[in-house]
Amino acid sequence: MTSVGRAAALSGVLIGAGTGLGFVRDLVMAHLFGASAGTDAFLVAWTIPETVSPLLIEDAMALLMVPVVTRLLARGDGPRALVGTTLPRMLLGLSAGTLTLVAAAPLVVDVLAPGLTERGPAIMCVRLTAVTVVTFGVAGFMSATLRAHHRFGPPAAIYLAYNAGILALIAGLSGVVGITSAAIGVACGSVLMVAVQAPAFVRCLRESPAPPAPRVRDVDLRLGLAAVAPIVVYTVTRQAQVFVERYFGSELAAGSISHLNYAQKVAQVPMVLSLLIVTVTFPRLARASADGDTGQVARRIRQDLAVASAMVLAATAFLVAFAPAVIKLLFEHGEFTSADTRSTASILRVYALGLWGQSAVGLAARAFFAQKRPTWRPAVVLAVGLAVTAAIGGAFAASAGTLALAAANAAGITLAAVLLLAGLRPGVAPVALRRIAADVARLVLAASGACAAGLVAAGALGAGTPAIVQLAAGGVVTAAAFAVLTVLAGPDLVASWIAVGPLGASGRRGRTESGESSEPADRTDTPDRTGPPGPPGGRGEGDPADAAGADVPLGRPLP
Helix, strand or coil: CHHHHHHHHHHHHHHHHHHHHHHHHHHEEEEEHHCCCCHHHHHHHHHHHHHHHHHHHHHHHHHHHHHHHHHHHHCCCCHHHHHHHHHHHHHHHHHHHHHHHHHHHHHHHHHCCCCCCCCCHHHHHHHCCCCHHHHHHHHHHHHHHHHHCCCCHHCCCCCHHHHHHHHHHHHHHHHHHHCCCHHHHHHHHHHHHHHHHHHEEEEEHHCCCCHHHHHHHHHHHHHHHHHHHHHHHHHCCCCCCCHHHHHHCCCCCCCCHHHHHHHHHHHHHHHHHHHHHHHHHHHHHHHHHCCCCHHHHHHHHHHHCCCCCCCCHHHHHHHHHHHHHHHHHHHCCCCCCHHHHHHHHHHHHHHHHHHHHHHHHHHHHHHCCCCCCCCCCHHHHHHHCCCCCHHHHHHHHHHHHHHHHHHHHHHHHHHHHHHHHHHHHHHHHCCCCHHHEEEEEEEHHHHHHHHHHHHHHHHHHCCCCCHHHHHHHHHHHHHHHHHHHHHHHCCCHHHHHHCCCCCCCCHHHHHCEEEECCCCCCCCCCCCCCCCCCCCCCCCCHHHHHHCCCCCCCCCCCC
């Protein structure tokens, strides 16, 4: 197995465990609290960690820090100066943000959910979850630094620790303080996200050389406002889709925000797993961009998009066909009623239609931000998508309820994905847009056929069949149909990528321990080059196959 494959496997196990524990958390909350005005109140406060997580852990921090640390390592420096000059200032700013949220909690609740009935509990939960502004910031700084060193294990474990903390506090305090126990758990779990990465982070600092003073000033410049602003705006704009849902959802019946949340949590699973590929390969993309190897950047984008699209579209087919059984199996017990199941399953089916857009936006944005100077294009495009989401939600929420909000989300993010992908060729690399469109179209057709097969299977099994049996049989039918139809639509679409592997035709191998690669291509502690090199395999940038980007098959091996 290649080093990237091992890192992906390790990250997949840990992220899968964290995701699984997150499901357990949602199951416990559904069982104990159902979908009610109280859970709506908590979810308004949950908006804070939901927003801070992509801003300070996954998107903004990673997209900014991974390329910066990668370039530092490429020229022989280490992250010690980065930590010494940037982390204290960041802690000061984040602490001020936390205190502001605590003081302004009533205003935050009124702005996010003006129609909320349980205002008091929501204010208390906002004040408790505000601590995540600091803890997520530190955890994200650590994660980005470790990923740039190709140490993927500890960063992948943060959500495992986070959800373990939440569950522990719910178990211990739910009988005493009710839904507020979940907010206390969020605060405590976020501290564990820092603790689980601290040993590996300290080792990175000890192993890195201390650069001379001029290099420290260069690091400061790279982390200036001009570099940070477009990434921050992009991340907040993307998260603002949730703000729109909760704003309009607070005016609907009690429990509507909770139904949207439960459906979204299920729909997010395949998207998160598909973006694991991007998380693992992002340092390579950043290095290729830093070296000026646009041909390699174009190949990576197309290969990652093909695999991610296959994963989320197959999942879309399954979720649309079997949403009622999925929700019933996961949530229908305790305080979560059959009426809650029907509402949540209907929302899930609509949410699933936007999964490809969510995944494609995450991939395309990383390609833009891997450049030395982050661009405003992703933020502008996401703003257009957000406007579509708000317009559809505002126009139809009163008449169509939560389904209108879910449809608005799917429409807005899909439009943003198409616009971002269209901007890759002029703005990033010579990506073959027609080939990408053909790849995705074939996968959409395969997913449509697989969904039809799944719906037929669901009808044949009948509502009386146990949910677990429906899902097991339906999963086999849907997966088999998708695989067959994908092969018929284009046998080279994904299978060849899997067969050759993610490193390229050179087939180089490396050693991975705890997610750390020792392969020369992975390491970034080599001297900085004076000029852009040719891509692996000896071809120069002027090679027609690289320049056009259209004749490079997906089988050309590939977070």
